[in-house]
Amino acid sequence: MIGRYLRAHKWHISQTLKYIRDTIQWRQQNHVDQILFDTSKQDVDFGRQYVPYAYHDFTKQQNPIYIEKTGKIKLNICLERFSLDQLLQGHIHIQEYNCHRARQKSRECGQYIETIVTIMDFDGLELMTGRRAIPLLKEFLNIDSNHYPERMGLIFASNTP
Numbered sequence: 001m002i003g004r005y006l007r008a009h010k011w012h013i014s015q016t017l018k019y020i021r022d023t024i025q026w027r028q029q030n031h032v033d034q035i036l037f038d039t040s041k042q043d044v045d046f047g048r049q050y051v052p053y054a055y056h057d058f059t060k061q062q063n064p065i066y067i068e069k070t071g072k073i074k075l076n077i078c079l080e081r082f083s084l085d086q087l088l089q090g091h092i093h094i095q096e097y098n099c100h101r102a103r104q105k106s107r108e109c110g111q112y113i114e115t116i117v118t119i120m121d122f123d124g125l126e127l128m129t130g131r132r133a134i135p136l137l138k139e140f141l142n143i144d145s146n147h148y149p150e151r152m153g154l155i156f157a158s159n160t161p
Helices: 002-008 013-029 032-038 041-048 075-081 084-109 127-147
Strands: 053-058 064-068 116-121 152-158
Touching: 002 013, 013 032, 013 127, 032 084, 053 084, 064 084, 075 127, 084 116, 084 127
Parallel strands: 064 116, 116 152
Antiparallel strands: 053 064
């Protein structure tokens, strides 16, 4: 973990330590260490009705693969039915599960796996509807860059508008 934060902050130790402290506090405030245990399969399946995604196999380098049909997200329903906090918790759950898969694969193959490969399919994305999601996407990016630095190994975007 420390190596990822050091790389993300260009080896500035004081800045790295600040972000690690902030992440520890954020994880405690958001109960992140319990999120995989506290989220029921029913809640995950319910969320997948509106945000289609899957955890696929692993790359040849043993990195977990996450696939999201971004263009098929029922954005209007998500924004009406779920609170911002619920949507953020769903995103954190996905991140934590991908990290769990990476740790599990690290144990299995005896090498350190820390990055995730993401495939995003934008087929069906409506740009005008997508604009409503900009504040939410900014929150996702903030969480990812501050609390999951250097986790994104590769990202493939298909069918982009």
